[in-house]
């Protein structure tokens with residue numbers, strides 16, 4: 545179990561992390577989300593003792609990171625910036641890491657197999673593709689067979705097969721009872737990987753809840769309708785006091801209504817429907833709704849400026 549207590553970090557006038565407290569529990573994958581600049585990487589760096597908090601602390605089963613003897617055996621991490629010595633082979637990179645933590649050669653071979661890099665283990669890591677580099681980073685994180693895994697954007701640059709592989713790997717590690725915290729901007733992937741979510745914005749905690757509750761709490765029910773006459777449908781819906789908008793391919797999305805109500809309104813207007821269904825809210829919808837105000841850089845700011853210029 546990881547406990548963050550009142551973690552605070554300032555960079556000059558920027559308060560990057562602002563009294564952040566949450567707990568990451570074992571046995572499930574916890575997604576760590578937040579808009580760009582929310583403070584995810586800063587938090588992960590402080591969790592790994594790479595950056596010092598101004599206030600607060602992080603505990604692993606009650607112990608600070610620097611109190612862990614042979615930390616690789618407790619906490620495995622993949623950070624966004626790769627620190628692979630380009631002249632070393634994948635094997636020697638891992639062997640060097642292993643030897644500094646009294647981990648045997650057999651485990652090096654084992655993790656190379658786990659991440660599918662066995663056949664390229666004697667190639668220079670510097671020549672690896674982004675995806676191979678990510679796999680090597682994950683091999684390093686797994687080296688000490690740690691009970692805690694912290695991964696910053698692990699699917700970054702991976703092809704679909706690699707993305708699926710990471711998902712299966714993380715879920716497998718969590719099922720073994722490990723504590724897995726993973727950040728990603730890929731909402732659709734996060735939605736099927738993580739069971740629990742911690743969401744931050746501007747360095748503060750916005751949500752710490754199950755995936756299902758997060759989506760349910762942050763999205764109103766919607767109904768999706770397809771018709772060859774979307775404009776007439778929109779008029780009819782507006783007449784009934786419902787908010788709706790047209791999406792691509794002539795699909796109309798109605799907010800806060802049930803299928804029966806929408807079906808009745810369409811029938812009243814004499815419209816033929818191709819589809820009428822409850823729309824399952826997505827993690828992306830819920831995330832955007834919650835973090836709208838907390839996003840540091842927003843598209844509207846740029847749009848507004850452009851409009852002003854022209």
Ligand SMILES: Nc1ncnc2c1ncn2[C@@H]1O[C@H](COP(=O)(O)OP(=O)(O)OP(=O)(O)O)[C@@H](O)[C@H]1O
Pocket residue numbers: 555558559560578579580581582583584585586587
């Ligand atoms: N070394 C630093 N010096 C000054 N400011 C920093 C430093 N590191 C981070 N920051 C600031 O702290 C805030 C949080 O940044 P951080 O990289 O942790 O966010 P993030 O959630 O990981 O973002 P992203 O999703 O873009 O990776 C930002 O405002 C950033 O500009």
